Amino acid sequence: MLKISEVCCEDEYDSMKNYEKTPVLMKRAPFWSGAAVQNAKLVNISMKDFINKYMVLIFYPYDFTIVCPSELIQFSDRFEEFQDLDSELIAVSTDSQYTHLAWTTTPRQNGGLGGMNIPILSDKNHRISKRYGVLDEELGVPHKAIFIIDNKQILRHVSTSDMAISRSVDEVLRVIKACQFVDKYGNVCPMRSPCDDDTCESKNTKDND
Incomplete structure (x- = not known):
């Protein structure tokens, strides 16, 4: 912090x-x-x-x-x-x-x-x-x-x-979500909406393997 x-x-x-x-x-x-x-x-x-x-x-x-x-x-x-x-x-x-x-x-x-x-x-x-x-x-x-x-x-x-x-308000929200996705998972944020259910589940599965 x-x-x-x-x-x-x-x-x-x-x-x-x-x-x-x-x-x-x-x-x-x-x-x-x-x-x-x-x-x-x-x-x-x-x-x-x-x-x-x-x-x-x-x-x-x-x-x-x-x-x-x-x-x-x-x-x-x-x-x-x-x-x-x-x-x-x-x-x-x-x-x-x-x-x-x-x-x-x-x-x-x-x-x-x-x-x-x-x-x-x-x-x-x-x-x-x-x-x-x-x-x-x-x-x-x-x-x-x-x-x-x-x-x-x-x-x-x-x-x-x-x-x-x-x-665009939506675009600013998207960029913040993308930044926070990278903060949490590292690497490059997917092109799709960051941290949707499929993306996060896929990432979590790989991390747990």
Whole structure:
């Protein structure tokens, strides 16, 4: 089990060079912390709050837009499926925590998010977006990106996309299941849905032979 003392800290990351490049897979994920909105309240959260859990960082460009809310609402509405996998979702943009608060307290029929089940982190100083290599310097906003970090805070999956392209909740769940399958059984995850009954039974049988 990972200890808090083993988590990369702010000072350690500030001393590193070239952290504006996309982080390297299978290495320790860049540390992050900041002000956020959670359960309609302003809070401070950090990577250390999610120790020994899988984390999904969902970078998006703007609050109060058409595409971003539909994606975030889908992730929020299905948060229990992620919790069943011992995983947590954190949305991130360069809007302030106050803008996040206004967005989450605006009813959905009026263009807001309404009640959300996941925290929304403010990266107003662009530090997190730079560390994860997703900041559009000209616009001052992050590209759409998904980072999956495992329970040892190792970066396991990265996907970035054009701002106009939507993202799939099912695909993110599939990748987490695949990572956890590999964590448990090692080697390469089958192409089929990870850890379905046939796959797991087959693997267990081989292990017991």
